């Protein structure tokens with residue numbers, strides 16, 4: 001049975017409590033006007049310095065990879081692909097074909113499944129994600145570029161900041177050092 | 185040659201022209217542009233944002249309004265096929281003219297040489313002219329032939345009925361106190377810091393809220409409420425025409441602020457108008473404009489704090505709270521006049 005409409009009665013407030021409410025609202029406004037707690041990120045001039053463990057761009061450590069293809073299989077966006085590469089076997093010295101993953105950042109959703117599933121920890125995240133490619137082709141890595149950490153241009157030009165939740169002030173933006181530690 | 189220059193200076197100095205063009209249009213426009221910037225910055229400040237910034241970071245985004253103005257001026261003005269063309273085009277223009285017209289009745293000095301009109305009934309005249317422009321907002325809404333515009337116009341009509349009596353009666357409290365309609369005499373009665381805001385704060389309060397109601401400032405921005413009726417009566421307007429509509433509302437608020445300054449905030453005091461054009465006319469009007477600008481800043485500060493009342497709530501506030509207060513304020517003025525405090 002659908003819920004019946006109920007007539008709601010809101011008790012009308014007296015004049016004085018209304019005045020009080022208005023004055024309180026204005027007082028809060030004045031307080032913020034003289035002590036603004038801005039938390040806007042002025043983006044290219046400042047950037048959020050993310051912590052280690054953030055699921056950003058992905059880098060392959062080729063030596064550790066055992067070509068198991070787990071990463072390509074688990075990828076929900078079909079962004080990971082295996083490419084065949086001719087290698088020389090270090091023990092026997094014979095030529096053989098080995099498969100390595102490459103990633104297509106047009107498709108990747110940065111879910112991190114590939115990093116989690118890798119049995120030898122051959123993949124890892126870098127803690128940044130704001131990188132712009134000029135063309136879609138550029139966003140498809142080859143084996144070479146997949147092994148390098150992508151260049152983080154924002155960090156070169158901007159100042160690193162971080163947002164913390166203060167008990168009194170709420171969301172607060174603080175400056176941090178480029179490398180590691182925090183500074184007020 | 186010099187004869188020409190003198191003649192031109194004479195024409196410019198001719199009080200009605202000077203008052204209407206310079207004090208009525210150019211100076212308020214400059215103040216309004218500043219106020220629009222201030223409004224956006226304040227709302228941003230209070231709401232923890234930054235507001236206009238990237239256009240000119242050095243002066244806190246001050247050029248943003250200029251950029252907006254240029255954008256409005258060069259946008260295409262679209263006139264839909266279904267509108268009543270003559271009324272559609274003329275309504276905002278008439279509203280703009282009517283909203284700056286009351287300035288001819290406001291004295292900016294007490295030297296009779298610089299009065300644009302005889303000042304004997306100036307308060308009544310100013311109030312009468314101020315109440316004309318909202319009619320053309322209704323016309324604009326009706327001419328647009330669009331449901332949002334018509335609803336917006338109707339809301340405006342409801343609000344006119346509610347605020348007009350409040351605004352007029354609370355301004356007339358000054359007449360009750362001084363026994364004159366002459367704005368110059370009303371200012372003269374406020375010598376020695378006996379400003380009417382101190383003597384009759386209630387009347388100032390009701391006049392203040394009445395002005396907010398009439399110029400659809402927050403929290404009474406009901407006729408143009410964006411979430412409900414797009415832009416109210418101005419829904420079909422675009423480009424420069426929309427700019428004129430919005431500008432007219434702000435200009436009207438500016439003119440109201442000038443009137444509030446003259447009636448309640450002591451006019452040109454603490455300055456005493458002296459001899460000549462500079463000290464007799466320019467300096468007092470600058471004082472009045474500074475006070476009015478501060479009032480405008482308070483008006484636009486409310487944008488940062490308030491949400492929006494519903495139409496019925498606004499009308500309820502107007503009739504159940506403000507109207508009795510206005511009558512009390514009027515009575516207070518009469519009492520003060522009776523006991524000779526003025």
Ligand code: SF4
Pocket residue numbers: 071074075076077078079080103107108109110111112113114115
């Ligand atoms: S992060 Fe997710 S989407 Fe991206 S490549 Fe790895 S598994 Fe695929």
Ligand code: SF4
Pocket residue numbers: 064065066067068069070071072100101117118119120121122123
């Ligand atoms: S899951 Fe790890 S080891 Fe397996 S192919 Fe991918 S990167 Fe190589």
